[in-house]
Amino acid sequence: MNKFEKFSFDGDRTAYPNKKADGSLDIDLSSHKYIKVWQGPNHPGITGNMAVELTVCGDEVVEAKTHVGYLHRGFEKLMERRRYIQNCPLVCRVSVPEPDYNEFNYSTCVENLAGISVPDKALWLRTLALEMARLQGYLMWIGGAAGTLGFGTVGQWSNYLRDLVLDRFEELTGGRIYHIYILIGGVRNDIPVGFKQRMLDNLREIEGFMKDIRKVLFDNYVFKKRTIGLGIIEPEWIYPYGIVGPNARAAGSLNDVRKDYPYGKYSELDFEVKTSKQSDIYARAYLRYEELLTDIDLIKQILDKMPDGGEFMANIPNVFNLEIPAGETYVRSECTRGEYGYYMVSDGSGFPRRVNVRGPSYTHAVALLERMLINANIADVAQIMVSLHTYPPEIER
Amino acid sequence: MFQKIIEKINLKYPIDVVSKKSDKLMFLTVHKNTAVNTVQYLKDDLGFKHLVLLTAVDFLEQGKFQLTYLLNNPDIKIDIGVRVLIERESATMESAHSLWPTIATYQRELREMFGIDFPDSPGVNDEFILEGWNNTPPYRRDFDTKAFAANFYHQRNSRENNDPSAHMKKNLYPNE
Numbered sequence: 001m002n003k004f005e006k007f008s009f010d011g012d013r014t015a016y017p018n019k020k021a022d023g024s025l026d027i028d029l030s031s032h033k034y035i036k037v038w039q040g041p042n043h044p045g046i047t048g049n050m051a052v053e054l055t056v057c058g059d060e061v062v063e064a065k066t067h068v069g070y071l072h073r074g075f076e077k078l079m080e081r082r083r084y085i086q087n088c089p090l091v092c093r094v095s096v097p098e099p100d101y102n103e104f105n106y107s108t109c110v111e112n113l114a115g116i117s118v119p120d121k122a123l124w125l126r127t128l129a130l131e132m133a134r135l136q137g138y139l140m141w142i143g144g145a146a147g148t149l150g151f152g153t154v155g156q157w158s159n160y161l162r163d164l165v166l167d168r169f170e171e172l173t174g175g176r177i178y179h180i181y182i183l184i185g186g187v188r189n190d191i192p193v194g195f196k197q198r199m200l201d202n203l204r205e206i207e208g209f210m211k212d213i214r215k216v217l218f219d220n221y222v223f224k225k226r227t228i229g230l231g232i233i234e235p236e237w238i239y240p241y242g243i244v245g246p247n248a249r250a251a252g253s254l255n256d257v258r259k260d261y262p263y264g265k266y267s268e269l270d271f272e273v274k275t276s277k278q279s280d281i282y283a284r285a286y287l288r289y290e291e292l293l294t295d296i297d298l299i300k301q302i303l304d305k306m307p308d309g310g311e312f313m314a315n316i317p318n319v320f321n322l323e324i325p326a327g328e329t330y331v332r333s334e335c336t337r338g339e340y341g342y343y344m345v346s347d348g349s350g351f352p353r354r355v356n357v358r359g360p361s362y363t364h365a366v367a368l369l370e371r372m373l374i375n376a377n378i379a380d381v382a383q384i385m386v387s388l389h390t391y392p393p394e395i396e397r
Numbered sequence: 398m399f400q401k402i403i404e405k406i407n408l409k410y411p412i413d414v415v416s417k418k419s420d421k422l423m424f425l426t427v428h429k430n431t432a433v434n435t436v437q438y439l440k441d442d443l444g445f446k447h448l449v450l451l452t453a454v455d456f457l458e459q460g461k462f463q464l465t466y467l468l469n470n471p472d473i474k475i476d477i478g479v480r481v482l483i484e485r486e487s488a489t490m491e492s493a494h495s496l497w498p499t500i501a502t503y504q505r506e507l508r509e510m511f512g513i514d515f516p517d518s519p520g521v522n523d524e525f526i527l528e529g530w531n532n533t534p535p536y537r538r539d540f541d542t543k544a545f546a547a548n549f550y551h552q553r554n555s556r557e558n559n560d561p562s563a564h565m566k567k568n569l570y571p572n573e
Contacts, residue, residue, distance in 0.1 A: 074535065077535065242497065328465075330478065
């Protein structure tokens with residue numbers, strides 16, 4: 001029996017569509033058995049604009065189709081017409097809530113191709129910026145996920161907590177949302193005087209709130225009732241559907257780029273990869289909650305281990321005339337949604353020949369979501385979508 | 398590690414070029430007719446079951462597209478990029494949707510953005526990102542975004558200048 005069938009409200013399945021010879025569903029809209037419902041492009045299920053075209057029979061979704069393109073700005077094309085350094089302020093726009101992973105992947109691709117080695121202090125500062133980005137990304141997600149189910153207060157708390165992290169980002173980089181902090185060869189600034197103590201104060205406050213969030217959200221009957229056993233990702237779907245990050249780890253996978261392909265200073269940090277077996281919406285949410293607490297611990301470790309002083313930018317000649325030999329490379333990092341990668345091809349001309357962004361949402365929000373929504377109840381669509389933690393700009397780049 | 402993998406592949410399918418980037422990353426160039434078979438062999442027999450990405454690079458000067466299937470082996474933690482060069486004119490490639498269902502999304506995007514056809518790939522001709530597009534596929538290098546914008550969009554006149562210093566200069570020194 002299909003696992004989703006237990007969520008079907010209608011026992012009489014004679015009204016449901018038959019399959020045609022090619023495997024597609026035989027949906028005759030003129031039969032008045034089905035209704036087309038557009039979820040989106042503006043709705044609480046997704047951070048950003050994306051629509052899902054649902055075909056509904058009664059309360060149950062029989063077909064789902066993802067529509068993207070509302071945020072397309074042609075980043076990959078724009079990058080081909082700019083010098084390498086000119087792309088640094090552009091790449092962060094690919095993923096608005098977590099721009100730092102774009103900056104890191106892009107800069108590391110260029111460094112790999114050009115053979116630039118990054119100073120040790122810059123690696124620490126990069127790791128700090130990436131963990132801060134992860135922390136505020138998870139805080140934003142918890143608020144969104146709670147808001148989808150009517151827990152608006154949790155959303156207000158988590159937005160306040162995210163603002164604390166953004167304050168520290170503003171202090172470190174000068175920007176709250178877009179930081180343009182990680183550049184080719186290193187980072188833009190060292191940490192300011194007194195930053196460590198202010199960051200630790202913020203982390204203490206966030207930890208205190210997380211205990212409340214656990215009680216209000218994760219121990220709440222309504223939240224459990226509407227998330228446990230729903231939106232299950234089968235472990236055997238992980239590789240066929242390219243599932244990564246917490247979505248895969250909640251299904252039992254242990255894949256984490258920070259452990260498997262250490263970058264920055266992760267090899268010198270002590271942390272465990274969180275995993276779960278239940279693989280439903282609750283398991284994914286709780287895994288993110290646990291990872292958020294791990295991030296707090298990692299930031300403390302980074303601040304303790306980071307050396308004082310030292311160069312934070314490699315000695316590079318004129319950045320407008322960087323000599324990048326012809327070649328290609330791929331760089332990955334672990335963002336809140338999973339493996340985030342940049343594939344770069346250089347032809348030696350001073351401009352990238354091609355940059356391709358591999359965002360986790362590309363597979364999660366299209367093929368996987370379309371599969372997961374089949375047989376779901378229409379009232380559960382929003383939380384299934386939000387449980388995948390999707391950012392549409394990285395689908396359409 | 399890579400040497401053994403290359404030897405195994407070479408026993409079944411010929412490899413034209415090997416370029417090793419690091420201990421964890423290598424690119425292979427294979428022939429168009431054997432590309433999907435090579436990818437399938439890597440996936441099914443050598444453990445490269447994670448499809449990282451499929452993308453295209455436009456080498457306009459050579460009249461070729463390079464398709465890159467980047468595969469990852471999560472057990473031994475290495476990546477192999479399988480490159481295949483196809484003709485730019487009437488670009489067509491065999492679909493690999495039987496290997497990973499999610500690859501159909503990549504193929505659909507390549508069809509729209511580069512004009513590369515993947516016959517029999519599910520929904521390959523459906524619109525993905527663009528809506529009602531009937532111009533040159535926009536990620537081809539001969540598509541000029543600036544010229545397109547100039548022809549397609551209404552030209553706005555430049556904004557009126559309300560700069561205070563310019564205003565005072567005009568009032569105080571009208572003859573300059």
